[in-house]
Amino acid sequence: QKEVEQNSGPLSVPEGAIASLNCTYSDRGSQSFFWYRQYSGKSPELIMSIYSNGDKEDGRFTAQLNKASQYVSLLIRDSQPSDSATYLCAVEGNTPLVFGKGTRLSVIA
Amino acid sequence: DTGVSQDPRHKITKRGQNVTFRCDPISEHNRLYWYRQTLGQGPEFLTYFQNEAQLEKSRLLSDRFSAERPKGSFSTLEIQRTEQGDSAMYLCASSPGTGGYNEQFFGPGTRLTVL
Numbered sequence: 001q002k003e004v005e006q007n008s009g010p011l012s013v014p015e016g017a018i019a020s021l022n023c024t025y026s027d028r029g030s031q032s033f034f035w036y037r038q039y040s041g042k043s044p045e046l047i048m049s050i051y052s053n054g055d056k057e058d059g060r061f062t063a064q065l066n067k068a069s070q071y072v073s074l075l076i077r078d079s080q081p082s083d084s085a086t087y088l089c090a091v092e093g094n095t096p097l098v099f100g101k102g103t104r105l106s107v108i109a
Numbered sequence: 110d111t112g113v114s115q116d117p118r119h120k121i122t123k124r125g126q127n128v129t130f131r132c133d134p135i136s137e138h139n140r141l142y143w144y145r146q147t148l149g150q151g152p153e154f155l156t157y158f159q160n161e162a163q164l165e166k167s168r169l170l171s172d173r174f175s176a177e178r179p180k181g182s183f184s185t186l187e188i189q190r191t192e193q194g195d196s197a198m199y200l201c202a203s204s205p206g207t208g209g210y211n212e213q214f215f216g217p218g219t220r221l222t223v224l
Contacts, residue, residue, distance in 0.1 A: 008149075032210070046214060097152075098154070
């Protein structure tokens with residue numbers, strides 16, 4: 001059973017702070033890694049993808065991948081109340097996407 | 110480019126009835142996926158298509174569930190003899206399926222309530 005683990009939260013950060021979201025996965029053959037944002041009652045929205053070790057930055061978002069440690073993270077800089085949502089980590093290898101249960105982020109104004 | 114669309118957005122049915130959902134992927138996306146999501150869980154893979162071919166089905170998928178993508182464009186997901194445990198959000202996603210990267214984009218979902 002391939003698993004993706006996330007802390008369910010809630011993770012509370014003040015407005016303007018850096019939010020750090022973490023994810024571990026069990027399948028060493030995983031090749032593609034994604035972060036989705038999901039607002040309550042809405043569908044997941046792709047915000048970052050990462051395929052190789054290291055950091056990938058896109059605006060206020062930075063994804064970090066460490067395949068040796070089977071660990072992927074998402075940093076959100078200058079957090080805004082509009083970032084309050086559930087963040088889903090998803091991993092793909094030789095099987096279709098496996099999602100974690102998500103981390104609920106709350107940005108306090 | 111329009112996004113993934115799903116119809117209906119909400120469906121309320123009685124236990125034992127059959128329901129069918131439709132998904133229209135992003136145009137020219139070869140791959141189409143179906144997922145199910147319940148409260149507090151991440152989306153759970155059900156099945157996916159590469160063009161009109163159904164390439165994989167989850168082992169957890171009951172034989173009451175069937176999906177088609179007859180012309181490699183839109184897809185339908187049918188649930189026969191619905192049960193209360195089928196109540197969930199049914200999500201469709203599509204991806205280009207080429208170029209080595211498989212970013213999936215989700216539709217708005219169909220929320221099913223089985224009474």
